[in-house]
Amino acid sequence: xxxxxxxxxxxxxxxxxxxxxxxxxxxxxxxxxxxxxxxxxxxxxxxxxxxxxxxxxxxxxxxxxxxxxxxxxxxxxxxxxxxxxxxxxxxxxxxxxxxxxxxxxxxxxxxxxxxxxxxxxxxxxxxxxxxxxxxxxxxxxxxxxxxxxxxxxxxxxxxxxxxxxxxxxxxxxxxxxxxxxxxxxxxxxxxxxxxxxxxxxxxxxxxxxxxxxxxxxxxxxxxxxxxxxxx
Amino acid sequence: xxxxxxxxxxxxxxxxxxxxxxxxxxxxxxxxxxxxxxxxxxxxxxxxxxxxxxxxxxxxxxxxxxxxxxxxxxxxxxxxxxxxxxxxxxxxxxxxxxxxxxxxxxxxxxxxxxxxxxxxxxxxxxxxxxxxxxxxxxxxxxxxxxxxxxxxxxxxxxxxxxxxxxxxxxxxxxxxxxxxxxxxxxxxxxxxxxxxxxxxxxxxxxxxxxxxxxxxxxxxxxxxxxxxxxx
Amino acid sequence: xxxxxxxxxxxxxxxxxxxxxxxxxxxxxxxxxxxxxxxxxxxxxxxxxxxxxxxxxxxxxxxxxxxxxxxxxxxxxxxxxxxxxxxxxxxxxxxxxxxxxxxxxxxxxxxxxxxxxxxxxxxxxxxxxxxxxxxxxxxxxxxxxxxxxxxxxxxxxxxxxxxxxxxxxxxxxxxxxxxxxxxxxxxxxxxxxxxxxxxxxxxxxxxxxxxxxxxxxxxxxxxxxxxxxxx
Amino acid sequence: xxxxxxxxxxxxxxxxxxxxxxxxxxxxxxxxxxxxxxxxxxxxxxxxxxxxxxxxxxxxxxxxxxxxxxxxxxxxxxxxxxxxxxxxxxxxxxxxxxxxxxxxxxxxxxxxxxxxxxxxxxxxxxxxxxxxxxxxxxxxxxxxxxxxxxxxxxxxxxxxxxxxxxxxxxxxxxxxxxxxxxxxxxxxxxxxxxxxxxxxxxxxxxxxxxxxxxxxxxxxxxxxxxxxxxx
Numbered sequence: 001x002x003x004x005x006x007x008x009x010x011x012x013x014x015x016x017x018x019x020x021x022x023x024x025x026x027x028x029x030x031x032x033x034x035x036x037x038x039x040x041x042x043x044x045x046x047x048x049x050x051x052x053x054x055x056x057x058x059x060x061x062x063x064x065x066x067x068x069x070x071x072x073x074x075x076x077x078x079x080x081x082x083x084x085x086x087x088x089x090x091x092x093x094x095x096x097x098x099x100x101x102x103x104x105x106x107x108x109x110x111x112x113x114x115x116x117x118x119x120x121x122x123x124x125x126x127x128x129x130x131x132x133x134x135x136x137x138x139x140x141x142x143x144x145x146x147x148x149x150x151x152x153x154x155x156x157x158x159x160x161x162x163x164x165x166x167x168x169x170x171x172x173x174x175x176x177x178x179x180x181x182x183x184x185x186x187x188x189x190x191x192x193x194x195x196x197x198x199x200x201x202x203x204x205x206x207x208x209x210x211x212x213x214x215x216x217x218x219x220x221x222x223x224x225x226x227x228x229x230x231x
Numbered sequence: 232x233x234x235x236x237x238x239x240x241x242x243x244x245x246x247x248x249x250x251x252x253x254x255x256x257x258x259x260x261x262x263x264x265x266x267x268x269x270x271x272x273x274x275x276x277x278x279x280x281x282x283x284x285x286x287x288x289x290x291x292x293x294x295x296x297x298x299x300x301x302x303x304x305x306x307x308x309x310x311x312x313x314x315x316x317x318x319x320x321x322x323x324x325x326x327x328x329x330x331x332x333x334x335x336x337x338x339x340x341x342x343x344x345x346x347x348x349x350x351x352x353x354x355x356x357x358x359x360x361x362x363x364x365x366x367x368x369x370x371x372x373x374x375x376x377x378x379x380x381x382x383x384x385x386x387x388x389x390x391x392x393x394x395x396x397x398x399x400x401x402x403x404x405x406x407x408x409x410x411x412x413x414x415x416x417x418x419x420x421x422x423x424x425x426x427x428x429x430x431x432x433x434x435x436x437x438x439x440x441x442x443x444x445x446x447x448x449x450x451x452x453x454x455x456x457x458x459x460x461x462x
Numbered sequence: 463x464x465x466x467x468x469x470x471x472x473x474x475x476x477x478x479x480x481x482x483x484x485x486x487x488x489x490x491x492x493x494x495x496x497x498x499x500x501x502x503x504x505x506x507x508x509x510x511x512x513x514x515x516x517x518x519x520x521x522x523x524x525x526x527x528x529x530x531x532x533x534x535x536x537x538x539x540x541x542x543x544x545x546x547x548x549x550x551x552x553x554x555x556x557x558x559x560x561x562x563x564x565x566x567x568x569x570x571x572x573x574x575x576x577x578x579x580x581x582x583x584x585x586x587x588x589x590x591x592x593x594x595x596x597x598x599x600x601x602x603x604x605x606x607x608x609x610x611x612x613x614x615x616x617x618x619x620x621x622x623x624x625x626x627x628x629x630x631x632x633x634x635x636x637x638x639x640x641x642x643x644x645x646x647x648x649x650x651x652x653x654x655x656x657x658x659x660x661x662x663x664x665x666x667x668x669x670x671x672x673x674x675x676x677x678x679x680x681x682x683x684x685x686x687x688x689x690x691x692x693x
Numbered sequence: 694x695x696x697x698x699x700x701x702x703x704x705x706x707x708x709x710x711x712x713x714x715x716x717x718x719x720x721x722x723x724x725x726x727x728x729x730x731x732x733x734x735x736x737x738x739x740x741x742x743x744x745x746x747x748x749x750x751x752x753x754x755x756x757x758x759x760x761x762x763x764x765x766x767x768x769x770x771x772x773x774x775x776x777x778x779x780x781x782x783x784x785x786x787x788x789x790x791x792x793x794x795x796x797x798x799x800x801x802x803x804x805x806x807x808x809x810x811x812x813x814x815x816x817x818x819x820x821x822x823x824x825x826x827x828x829x830x831x832x833x834x835x836x837x838x839x840x841x842x843x844x845x846x847x848x849x850x851x852x853x854x855x856x857x858x859x860x861x862x863x864x865x866x867x868x869x870x871x872x873x874x875x876x877x878x879x880x881x882x883x884x885x886x887x888x889x890x891x892x893x894x895x896x897x898x899x900x901x902x903x904x905x906x907x908x909x910x911x912x913x914x915x916x917x918x919x920x921x922x923x924x
Contacts (some may be wrong), residue, residue, distance in 0.1 A: 021714035022760055030782040032867045033762075036789045054688050056649070062780035063868050065714055065758050069726075073310075075393060077325075084315035087755035087870055092308075094425060095348035096729045098757045103393065109388045110577045117326035119387030132386055134645075139377040139394045146370040150702075155351030155363055156342040158425050160332065162306060162398035163370045175714075175756050175870070177780055182906040187518070192391050194325060199531075203514075226516050252483035252527055252637075258686050259552040261635045264531075265808075267558045285919050287880070293549035296527050296589040298481055300495075318524035318639055327498045347728075404492045406483075406525050406639070408549055419748070453923070457747050458916045536771075537855060538788075546777035555768075556887060557810035565855065573849040580789035583848030594848055597806050601839040601856045608832040618804045618812030619826055620887050624768060624796065624860035625832045656787060 007203040010103055010196060013169065015072045015203035017211075022064035024214040027178070030060040046214045053218035061179035061215065066208060068174045072200055073103040075166040079197050085180035096160040097151065100180040101142040101169040108132040109195070118192065124126070141167055155223060181208060182219050235458045238434040240429060241334055242399065246332070246434035253295035255280060255445040261291040277445045284449035292410035292446065293319075296438060298407045301346050303431055304334040306397040310419070316411035320404040325389040328382065333371040334398040339363040340426070349423065371396055412439060415452050469665040472565055472658060475533045475631065477665035479673075484526035485678040486511060489640070492522040504575065508676045519661035523641035523677065528670060534662055537628040541650070541659050547642035548618040551635040554613040556620040564602040564630040580654065598662055626690070642671060643671045644681050700896040703796055703889060706764045706862065708896035709767035709906075715757035717742060717907040720871070723753040735846065739907045746911035751763040761867045761897060766796040768859040769889050772881070778873035782866040787851040790844065794862040795833040802888070811885065833858055874901060875912050 004221035006016040028045045031052055032038070034086055036077070052060055052188070081088065108129050143163055150160035182203070187193065188201040209216035239246040259276045261332055262283055263269070270307055303311070312319065338358050340350035374394055381391035407415070412435070418424065419432040439445035468478040490507045493514055494500070501507055514522055534542070543550065570591050571581035607626055612622035638646070643666070649655065650663040671678035699709040721738045725731070732738055745753055765773070774781065799820050802812035835872055836856055841855035869877070874897070880886065881894040902909035 019714050021760065023710050026712070033727070033782050033864060033866055034785040034788060036784060041362065047871075052232055056537045057778070059782050063760060063782065063866055064867070067714065069758060073393070074397070077294065078305075078309070078312075081309075082311055082319075086753070088313075089756065091728050091729060092348060092727040095727060109387045109390055110385045111382075117323060119389055122385070124385075128384070132384060135883075136394050139374050141376055143370050143394075143396060146366050146386060148461055149366060151342075151361060153359070153363060154341045154353070154355075156340045158348065159336065162304070163367050163374075163396045165374060165394045165396050166305070167393035171270060171726060173726055173756055175758070177868070208734050221691055223574075223689045223691055225275050227685045227687045228516075229683055229685055250483050250488070252481050252529065254726055257481070257529075263553050265554040266635060267553060285921075288831045290549070290551050293464055294529060294551065294635055296637070298483065298488075298525060318521070320495050320521050320525065322498060323496040326496060365550060400493060404495055404525055406527070408637070454920045454922055456920050458918050459747075460916055508861070535855070536859070540767075540771070540774075543774055544781075545770075550775075554810060567852065571849045571852055572847045573844075579785060579851065581851055590846070594843060596845060597842060598856055599838050601836050605832050605836060605856075605858060608828050610826060612825060613804075615821070615825060616803045616815070616817075618802045620810065620812055621798065621802055624766070625829050625836075626856045627836060627856045627858050628767070629855040677850075 006206065008207060009199050009203045010072060012158070013071075013073070013103070015200060015207065016069040018067040018069050019138070020064070020175065020211050024061050024212050027052070027212075027215060030063040030164055031057065046217075049214045050218040053183050053215070054222050055106065058179045061182065062177040064178045064211070064215075065071065066176055066178070066181065066211065068176075068204060068207070069171070069173045070174060070204075071169055072199065073167045074170050075197065076194075076196050076200055077170050077172065078166070079194070079212060080172075080174070080184075080200070082183045083180070085176070086184075087175040090216075091171045093161040093164070097157060097160065098147070098168060100144045102137075102144075102165065103167040103169065103196070104133055104136055104140075105196075115192070119195070131176045136167075140167065178208070178212065180213060182215075185219070186224070190198045236438065240430050240434045241303060241307070243332055244304070244334070244431070245300075245346070246431060247300040247329070248298050248438050248442050249404065250262070250295045250310070251295070251442050256442050257282050257294050258283070258291045258419060258443075261294040262288065276401050277448075280357060280445045281449040281452065282429065284446070289410045292413065293408040295409045295446075296441065297407055297409070297412065297442065299407075300402070301405060301431065301435075302400055304398045304400045304427065305401050307425075307431055308403065311405070312430070314411070316417045317415075318406040322402045324392040324395070324401075328388060329378070329392065329395060329399060331372070331375045332400040333368075333375075333396065334400065335364055335367055335371075336425070336427075346423070350426070367398075368399065373396065399453060409439070409446060413446075416450070417455070429438040438458075467669065469668060471661050471665045472534060474563055474642040475535070475565070475662070476531075477662060477669065478531040479669050480529040480531050480635065482526070482528045482673050486674050488525050489514070489522045489674075489677060493519065494623050495606045496562075496594060508679075511676045512683065515677070520641045523644065524639040526640045526674065526677075528638055528643065528666075528673065529638070530666060530669070531633070532662065532666075533631055533637060535629045536632050537660065538656075538662055539578070539632050539634065540628070541656070542634075542636070542662070545646045547638070548646075550636040553633045554608070555623040555626070555632075557621060560609070560623065560630060562603070562606045564599075564606075565626065565629040565658070566595055566598055566602075567658075577654070579638040579680065581657070598629075640670070640674065640677060641661050644677075646682070647684070656663065698900065700823070700899060702767070702892050702896045703765060704895070705794055706766070706796070707762075708893060708898050708900065709762040710758040711762050713757070713759045713904050715776065719756050719903050719906075720745070720753045720908060722899075723756040723777065724750065734785045739910075742907045743911040743914065747907070747915050749870045752843040754875065754908065755870040757908075759869055759874065759901060759904065760870070762864070762898070763867060763893065763897075764862055764864045765893055766860045766889065767863050768862050769893055770773070770865065771859070772890050773865075773877075773893070776873070776877045778869070778875075780868040780875075784862075784864045786854040786857070786863075789863060791840070791854065791857060792852060793834070795828055795830075795837075795890070796862065797826055797833075808885070812888070829860075829907065833860065844850045871901070871908060875908075879917070880911070
């Protein structure tokens with residue numbers, strides 16, 4: 001996988017690989033430093049990675065980094081930014097006049113009544129989807145038009161942007177070590193996470209898996225589940 | 232200052248004290264642990280705090296914490312959340328139906344042409360301000376009406392909220408240690424910071440100053456400035 | 463439990479409560495902020511805490527803090543300091559002339575041949591234990607005597623301390639939020655952790671449990687275990 | 694500068710470059726993302742880096758990383774580990790039988806009576822230096838001999854190591870982003886820092902400067918100094 005490799009998602013969004021540091025071998029190297037024991041070949045190294053992951057020896061995975069360039073809606077970025085262990089740069093709406101790029105879903109989901117923060121794909125008519133989409137598009141277009149009018153009247157960008165909706169696209173550089181990246185995957189690839197951030201997280205995962213196949217294999221093989229202890 | 236003390240700002244926003252841990256004496260205690268030397272009275276303790284701050288011995292200030300409850304617009308929270316050293320809980324727009332509370336400035340600022348991310352208070356007519364305000368209010372009202380319509384049509388809250396603008400109010404619990412709090416003050420009370428976050432940061436500062444007068448005095452007495460070295 | 467409460471451990475070590483912020487109710491409050499829903503009484507609040515813990519909603523637990531004062535051997539502190547989310551002050555061996563307090567175990571453990579970083583309590587004679595203890599004591603006494611001689615010769619404390627062994631006692635102030643504290647407990651109460659840090663972690667846990675009984679109950683009820691997925 | 698480049702220091706210690714991610718251009722790229730403005734050539738990019746550093750726009754510097762492999766005495770590592778923003782792996786004295794490598798200074802410094810945690814190079818006789826060195830060497834040799842005896846008696850490595858002195862060598866992998874690396878340099882290249890950590894930090898700096906010449910130039914050009922404000 002070469003730098004610049006791009007996965008389009010949440011059109012016109014994308015996840016692009018900017019750079020990475022280290023390979024699976026770096027994880028092995030960092031772990032073997034603790035033990036002062038030399039490598040015994042690929043099969044043994046691969047097993048070591050699985051052992052480290054399974055037994056929560058997380059620090060060797062922090063020796064590798066991936067930097068992504070991501071274009072995504074503001075409300076998804078608002079969820080991603082809560083992961084404080086990434087290193088982040090973001091497009092400034094104080095500095096830059098925003099273009100009219102907003103996220104509109106293809107399929108509209110209805111409220112999940114059991115999980116109050118969730119949503120469901122329901123069997124609604126094609127017209128229903130068209131109606132919701134038209135209302136969202138009209139609203140965003142009107143907001144964007146008002147934004148331009150405010151700018152033309154001389155209002156500062158940092159003020160005019162206040163009326164822009166949270167499905168506006170932003171762009172980030174985001175640098176993660178593998179341990180904290182995998183922790184984010186666990187939370188954001190979960191079916192409780194909002195579909196839109198799962199799509200972004202999946203694209204980030206696909207790049208991760210290409211770059212660190214042994215680590216990704218260990219991640220997929222083992223799952224941390226909660227167990228209720230009897231008294 | 233008692234818990235629950237509230238400073239209204241960015242109406243209907245506020246900064247409220249939920250709790251704090253330690254006093255100036257805790258900072259002194261933590262510092263004296265390093266030296267194994269007993270206190271020599273208040274004047275000497277106050278001087279020690281000034282010395283610690285001036286000489287960047289930051290760790291004793293991390294032994295005290297303040298928890299705030301803050302109601303503020305989403306775009307201000309988007310700046311505040313970048314300070315990764317706070318511990319944060321936030322109102323969920325996935326879970327909760329939002330009320331129609333948006334931030335509208337009293338005074339509209341024009342674009343600063345020198346500082347491209349800044350704004351200026353200009354000598355505009357009263358009518359001009361009224362016009363900008365009306366446009367922002369109308370736009371937000373229309374967006375909110377569309378939000379309600381989407382909800383009534385059965386669209387999930389996590390989707391309907393996508394068209395809400397970033398001047399919508401949110402609410403947080405935010406827990407800081409004093410060292411990282413003062414670092415945030417330095418960046419967000421600066422005149423380059425957007426007025427709206429300066430107002431929030433100032434209210435946070437006022438509470439901090441009341442609780443930790445010696446530390447606040449040291450903070451105000453010393454300023455870290457950049458110096459250009461000759462070759 | 464009152465501030466100053468002290469649990470002696472690894473004699474002459476101890477774990478002492480300096481302060482704490484919040485109670486189980488603060489966790490509940492921070493969680494309910496996200497949902498904007500009022501409390502429905504104690505039983506329901508207790509269940510909410512169990513739900514949050516079980517489902518890895520970790521941020522409400524970050525709103526509470528405990529500050530400990532701990533006296534412990536340097537090598538145990540060397541393990542504890544790896545938990546980067548605490549806020550820490552430590553006795554300075556550059557500044558302070560150290561007293562001759564070293565940790566000597568009551569029971570000497572033999573090398574575990576299966577777990578190369580572990581140890582086992584073996585069926586050795588009383589004499590064997592006495593012999594090991596005498597050798598350790600004699601060595602530490604000789605090192606300490608050399609330390610004093612270096613100081614008397616005028617050698618700086620920061621240099622003389624270089625020959626002091628890692629069972630020397632140090633003292634810290636250590637401030638944790640509950641989420642990161644519980645994460646540390648999971649790693650350091652585990653049977654793979656060295657006995658000495660488990661003893662310290664257990665004393666920290668006992669204080670935590672007294673202060674936050676509902677959170678501690680949730681912690682003890684649920685365990686995150688690794689599951690191997692079939693292909 | 695190629696990977697594996699090694700600077701011997703605190704013999705038999707060293708600082709070795711394992712890997713790095715990004716160049717000065719990455720810092721520029723990350724900063725320009727915020728502004729959506731294209732590069733105007735090298736001179737302008739270099740000025741941008743100086744501007745960012747001078748004005749504390751620190752986040753673009755977090756997009757680059759350096760991984761070092763360092764061999765250093767335990768007491769120096771005890772200072773370095775306090776910088777919580779690095780990602781760290783360390784040789785385990787629980788797992789590995791240690792070799793008899795200890796740090797002995799060439800020149801012994803006397804206690805600074807003004808700065809109680811500092812030391813001074815004094816005009817002592819050659820004999821004096823030889824005496825201090827012999828005492829330290831004899832003490833460490835005796836401790837190491839006792840360590841081997843304990844191991845031979847069957848005592849677990851994690852227990853036997855308790856009597857090893859803090860000038861024992863350890864080895865780490867240490868991964869830093871540039872912002873936090875430069876912050877560490879400011880604290881550890883300062884003349885108040887112990888000479889031994891300054892030597893390590895200087896070698897880390899030399900590698901940093903080779904890899905990121907524009908950033909290092911900005912770092913050296915600007916200094917943040919404390920200013921006392923009049924009332």
